[in-house]
Amino acid sequence: xxxxxxxxxxxxxxxxxxxxxxxxxxxxxxxxxxxxxxxxxxxxxxxxxxxxxxxxxxxxxxxxxxxxxxxxxxxxxxxxxxxxxxxxxxxxxxxxxxxxxxxxxxxxxxxxxxxxxxxxxxxxxxxxxxxxxxxxxxxxxxxxxxxxxxxxxxxxxxxxxxxxxxxxxxxxxxxxxxxxxxxxxxxxxxxxxxxxxxxxxxxxxxxxxxxxxxxxxxxxxxxxxxxxxxxxxxxxxxxxxxxxxxxxxxxxxxxxxxxxxxxxxxxxxxxxxxxxxxxxxxxxxxxxxxxxxxxxxxxxx
Amino acid sequence: xxxxxxxxxxxxxxxxxxxxxxxxxxxxxxxxxxxxxxxxxxxxxxxxxxxxxxxxxxxxxxxxxxxxxxxxxxxxxxxxxxxxxxxxxxxxxxxxxxxxxxxxxxxxxxxxxxxxxxxxxxxxxxxxxxxxxxxxxxxxxxxxxxxxxxxxxxxxxxxxxxxxxxxxxxxxxxxxxxxxxxxxxxxxxxxxxxxxxxxxxxxxxxxxxxxxxxxxxxxxxxxxxxxxxxxxxxxxxxxxxxxxxxxxxxxxxxxxxxxxxxxxxxxxxxxxxxxxxxxxxxxxxxxxxxxxxxxxxxxxxxxxxxxxxxxxxxxxxxxxxxxxxxxxxxxxxxxxxxxxxxxxxxxxxxxxxxxxxxxxxxxxxxxxxxxxxxxxxxxxxxxxxxxxxxxxxxxxxxxxxxxxxxxxxxxxxxxxxxx
Ligand SMILES: Nc1nc2c(ncn2[C@@H]2O[C@H](COP(=O)(O)OP(=O)(O)O)[C@@H](O)[C@H]2O)c(=O)[nH]1
Numbered sequence: 001x002x003x004x005x006x007x008x009x010x011x012x013x014x015x016x017x018x019x020x021x022x023x024x025x026x027x028x029x030x031x032x033x034x035x036x037x038x039x040x041x042x043x044x045x046x047x048x049x050x051x052x053x054x055x056x057x058x059x060x061x062x063x064x065x066x067x068x069x070x071x072x073x074x075x076x077x078x079x080x081x082x083x084x085x086x087x088x089x090x091x092x093x094x095x096x097x098x099x100x101x102x103x104x105x106x107x108x109x110x111x112x113x114x115x116x117x118x119x120x121x122x123x124x125x126x127x128x129x130x131x132x133x134x135x136x137x138x139x140x141x142x143x144x145x146x147x148x149x150x151x152x153x154x155x156x157x158x159x160x161x162x163x164x165x166x167x168x169x170x171x172x173x174x175x176x177x178x179x180x181x182x183x184x185x186x187x188x189x190x191x192x193x194x195x196x197x198x199x200x201x202x203x204x205x206x207x208x209x210x211x212x213x214x215x216x217x218x219x220x221x222x223x224x225x226x227x228x229x230x231x232x233x234x235x236x237x238x239x240x241x242x243x244x245x246x247x248x249x250x251x252x253x254x255x256x257x258x259x260x261x262x263x264x265x266x267x268x269x270x271x272x273x274x275x276x277x278x279x280x281x282x283x284x285x286x287x288x289x290x291x292x293x294x295x296x297x298x299x300x301x
Numbered sequence: 302x303x304x305x306x307x308x309x310x311x312x313x314x315x316x317x318x319x320x321x322x323x324x325x326x327x328x329x330x331x332x333x334x335x336x337x338x339x340x341x342x343x344x345x346x347x348x349x350x351x352x353x354x355x356x357x358x359x360x361x362x363x364x365x366x367x368x369x370x371x372x373x374x375x376x377x378x379x380x381x382x383x384x385x386x387x388x389x390x391x392x393x394x395x396x397x398x399x400x401x402x403x404x405x406x407x408x409x410x411x412x413x414x415x416x417x418x419x420x421x422x423x424x425x426x427x428x429x430x431x432x433x434x435x436x437x438x439x440x441x442x443x444x445x446x447x448x449x450x451x452x453x454x455x456x457x458x459x460x461x462x463x464x465x466x467x468x469x470x471x472x473x474x475x476x477x478x479x480x481x482x483x484x485x486x487x488x489x490x491x492x493x494x495x496x497x498x499x500x501x502x503x504x505x506x507x508x509x510x511x512x513x514x515x516x517x518x519x520x521x522x523x524x525x526x527x528x529x530x531x532x533x534x535x536x537x538x539x540x541x542x543x544x545x546x547x548x549x550x551x552x553x554x555x556x557x558x559x560x561x562x563x564x565x566x567x568x569x570x571x572x573x574x575x576x577x578x579x580x581x582x583x584x585x586x587x588x589x590x591x592x593x594x595x596x597x598x599x600x601x602x603x604x605x606x607x608x609x610x611x612x613x614x615x616x617x618x619x620x621x622x623x624x625x626x627x628x629x630x631x632x633x634x635x636x637x638x639x640x641x642x643x644x645x646x647x648x649x650x651x652x653x654x655x656x657x658x659x660x661x662x663x664x665x666x667x668x669x670x671x672x673x674x675x676x677x678x679x680x681x682x683x684x685x686x687x688x689x690x691x692x693x694x695x696x697x698x699x700x701x702x703x704x705x706x707x708x709x710x711x712x713x714x715x716x717x718x719x720x
Contacts, residue, residue, distance in 0.1 A: 003550065003582045004513045007305045007384040016586035017545045020527040024599055024641070049586070051574040052539060053531045136375045143374040162372065163709045164398060164623050166405040168545070169638050169700045173707040187386055189377045 008196050012045065015184040017168060018147060019049035022129050022182050025172045029057045029129040029182075030087065032118075033079075035071035036247040037204050038133035038185065040078070041193055044202055045184060046131075047082055058085040060130070062118045064110040065092030066228045066249040074205040089121035106230050107223075109252045119155045122179060129172065129180045137189040148172055149181040157181075194270050198263045210243045210261040221254030245270075306507060309388040309403040309436065311427035312413030317444045321413060321482035322376060322389055323354030325504065328489035331378035354482075373403045382508040396423075397430065397657070397672040398623045401712050404434035405698070408512045411440045411503075416449045416479070420462045426657050428463070432470040433619065433674070433714065435691055437515045439467075440476045442503060447481040451494040469660060471691075474510075478503050516583050517693045521549030521557070522610060523603040524640035524686075524696070529588055541572055541588035542597055547640065547695035548688075549605070550582045551589065558606040559597055560686050565606055566593040583695070600642040602686045610686040610696055615719040616646070616679040619655075619690075622669040624703065624710040629669035629677070635710070637681060639699035644683040646701070649719070652676040678719040690714035 005013065022029050031046060033039045046055045059079060079086050091113045094100040100116065102108050122130065136143045146165045149157060163171055172180055185193070197204060215222040216229070216237045223229060225237045228251050242255035243266070260266045312318040325331075344353040376387040388403030390396070404410060410431040414424045424441075431439050441463055449455040460477045467475055478487055479498055486492030489504045501509065529541035551557075555568045570577045572588040581587045589603065604610060622629045633648045654666035654675040662676075669675045690697030701711030 002513055003516070003518050004304055005585065007379075010305050010584065013545060013584050013586040017526070017584075020543055020586070021641075024527050048574040049543070050527075050529065051572070051588070052533075052536045052541070053529050137377045143376060144372050159372070164402045164712070165709070166402055166700055166712050167695065167698045168406075169698065171638065171700060171702055171707070171709045173636070173702055175707065187375070187377070189379070189384075191379070192384070 008192065008199055011185075011188050011192060012048070012196070014168070014187065015042075015045045016049040018170070018182060018184040019046050019131070021170055022131070022172065022180075023050070023056050026129040026180070028125065028127050029131065030060045030125065030127045031055070031057060031084075031131040032133070033059045033061050033075065033086075034133075034247065035061070035067070035075045035205060036133070037193055037197065037208060038135065040202060040204055041188075041196055042131060042133045042185060043078065043082065043084075044200060054083050058087050058125075060087045060089065060121055060125075060127070062089045062114050062121065063091060064114060064249050065090065065095075066110055066251050068205070068207055068224075068247065068250055070205045070207050071247055074203075078203075087121065087125065089117045091117050106232055107228070107251045110249055111252065115155075122155065127179060128174060129182055131182050131184060133185055134183050135188050135190070135193075136183075136186050145183065145186070147183050147186050149183065150174070151179050151181055153177045155179070191267070191270055194263070194267045198267060205247065207244050207247070209266065210241055210258050212239055213242050213255060214238070215240050215242060215255055222257070223252075223254060224250055226250055304512070305384045305386060306409060306510070306512060307386045307388065307407050308409040308411060308507065309390060309400065309407040309431075310411045310413065311390060311400055311431070312444075313415075313421060313423040316413045316415045317482045318389075318413050319355035321411075321442065321444065321480070321488065322387060323356070324482045324485055324488045325387075326376065326378055327354055328485060329378050329380060329504065373399050380504070380508060385507065396426075397621060397674070400427065400430050401434060401621045401623075404431060404436055405694075405712065407434070407436045408515060409438040409440065409507070409510060410436045411442050413442045413444050414459065414463075416443045416445050416455055416459060419459045420466060422658050424463065425466055428467060428472070429470060429657050429660065432472050435694060435714075437512070438474045438476070438510050439472050440478060440503070440506065443477065443479045444482050446479045446486060446492075446495065447484050451479070451481075451486070451492070453495070453497040456498075476500070476506060476510075478506065517548040518550055518582055519548070520608050520610075520688065520693065521551055521555075521603070521605045522547040522686075522688070522693065522696050523551065523557075523589065524642070525597055525599055525601045525603065526641045528598060539590070540594070541590050542603070543586075543588045544641065545586045546581050546583045548583055548693050549608075550580055551603075552580045553577075556606055557591070557603045558609065559595055560602045560604060560609070560612060561684055562595070562597075562601070564593075564595045566591040566595055568592075600640075602640065604686075610688050611718050612684045612686055613718045614681045614684050615649075616681065616685070616687065616699075616713070617716045617719040618677060618679065618699075618713045619674060619716065620669060620677050620701070620714075621674050621712045622671060622710065623712065624708065625671040626706060626708075627703070627710070629673075629675075629711065630667060634704070636702040636704050637679070637685075637699050637713075638702065639685050639687070640696060642683065642685055644681045644685065645704075646679040646681045649678040649680050652678065676716070679713075680719075687715050687718070689717055 148170045214225045216235050243258040260269045340356045374389045390399040390403040412427045456479045480487045487502045525542045526544040558565045569590045571581050637646045653662040653664045688696040697715045699713040703710045
């Protein structure tokens with residue numbers, strides 16, 4: 001008898017271990033949830049970690065106000081199913097009450113505005129640990145980040161001053177006001193996520209699968225038209241068969257042309273693809289090579 | 302069924318470690334076009350001809366500016382046979398601390414050296430750390446073979462030199478592979494320049510090395526991590542003990558003993574969200590229910606009545622000290638995290654400090670400084686349930702935490718109960 005685990009089962013076990021460790025050692029954890037595939041997998045892993053109990057912490061969504069409606073619908077339905085409490089940090093509310101300013105330009109990205117709203121939600125709710133769905137394969141700066149990523153009073157990450165992390169012994173000691181960002185799926189790759197979604201038959205928002213959508217080509221990406229998207233002079237909207245590889249703000253997340261209308265086809269596409277998911281579909285990360293690193297230092301996800 | 306192989310890489314600066322990792326990623330088609338474009342652009346800016354594969358693994362801005370790697374970074378690639386997780390540790394000053402960190406979870410270590418220079422002090426240090434951390438498999442990659450005319454003689458000379466040193470270490474599986482990371486020989490593709498070498502390429506070795514038996518499947522160890530009590534209608538009397546199996550194989554019906562109380566019971570079920578399972582082994586994360594109602598909390602451990610870990614407050618251990626803020630010295634008090642137990646310890650004694658270049662034991666030394674390794678004794682405020690690190694890397698390891706700065710300052714590998 002060979003006692004071996006498949007790579008998905010081993011990754012799953014590691015993630016469950018991390019969820020349980022945090023629930024044991026922190027007073028007020030929360031799970032950051034965007035409605036994207038990574039956070040959906042995180043939610044499933046959290047269910048697995050605490051079954052047959054309910055997930056013992058709330059879910060936090062930093063809502064830019066520029067979401068795909070399909071994703072918000074999915075979020076509400078899924079959270080009701082697992083019985084998790086939702087806390088929303090709203091960027092729109094803060095713009096409306098004047099405490100945040102929309103960036104200039106025709107179709108401003110609200111990516112930068114998420115950080116202050118996130119930090120405010122953390123303070124208001126006194127969260128001491130926040131689960132995030134970031135993966136180390138996503139991006140160079142993430143490759144060095146710990147599973148338990150220490151944040152100071154300002155939510156900042158200091159890449160040069162990280163705690164050593166050994167075996168599966170995580171150090172969650174903090175002072176009041178500080179917190180830890182916890183990344184239970186650090187060791188998963190994009191392909192692992194998709195394979196897991198297939199193996200577990202996890203439902204995801206339908207915009208991940210091929211569909212017809214009105215888009216406009218902008219900076220080499222296909223951006224969905226809609227209420228938040230103002231067309232510039234000369235831009236022409238047209239209908240294309242597309243799907244999304246990542247989900248963020250409607251205004252900056254690019255769709256890719258694709259016929260992959262089920263999970264097997266999506267996996268085949270991901271396995272054969274030649275461009276990283278962020279490079280392909282996130283205008284926010286393409287600004288500069290060090291863009292992500294800079295944003296993380298300031299307290300971004 | 303693909304499994305995971307975790308490996309660490311070590312090499313002195315300029316031996317070609319970044320190039321080797323870049324080559325593995327590139328030749329296994331793990332590199333995406335946009336990453337390659339970025340590397341080509343960066344290579345041009347740096348004035349190098351052709352893409353510099355080493356840039357693929359160069360992480361943070363500070364490193365790019367200084368042209369060095371500063372910390373442990375993790376990389377991923379997969380072949381149809383296995384998924385690989387690389388702990389990439391840099392080869393300079395902070396070396397020991399970083400390599401110990403990267404090595405703690407590794408199944409295999411690749412120690413890289415330059416075929417022209419042969420075995421240098423650093424190679425010995427790397428091999429020693431790999432053996433200290435009980436990485437079951439060690440690969441010595443003799444790099445830059447293109448610069449020694451792919452000479453069999455030179456390769457054998459280096460290999461012999463290393464083999465001779467390695468007899469002083471406890472390494473169970475040692476493999477030598479001649480490579481050129483720059484040209485790609487024997488990394489992923491078989492070299493056309495080294496007919497004399499009939500062993501596997503580096504990738505083939507990584508795909509085939511047998512790791513399933515490296516985990517302890519004999520001594521049942523289940524540190525209780527979290528107690529699940531739903532108190533719902535459906536699960537009225539349910540009391541589940543959630544945790545990750547640290548050793549052995551557990552089955553319903555097995556008799557278990559609870560530490561520290563010493564009560565015994567039988568395993569009723571092993572639960573998961575997907576339903577009960579027939580057995581659980583390391584590193585599965587499961588929930589165990591017992592036949593009897595026993596008071597059990599986080600930090601307790603389930604084992605077999607006839608196979609128990611040592612229960613002790615006195616630890617004999619090897620320590621790697623990881624901070625320059627303070628010296629490790631007698632009477633110092635620290636927090637300790639061992640499996641799911643957290644306690645405090647007081648340092649009783651530094652038995653000796655180990656010179657990791659010569660393996661000489663300095664018994665005069667009373668303290669350990671940053672990046673030093675020594676054999677020490679500790680006294681904890683609570684009993685811990687320990688095994689020898691060489692027998693179980695989970696129940697045999699611990700971390701030490703500074704109670705003022707809250708940072709992790711030490712890594713410990715247990716030798717046994719201190720006299
Ligand atoms: N000729 C030759 N040069 C190599 C080889 N591997 C690496 N190099 C070169 O050695 C230098 C240092 O390599 P790098 O990967 O940055 O070393 P690191 O410091 O160990 O990461 C670079 O100029 C590489 O191009 C090899 O197999 N053959």
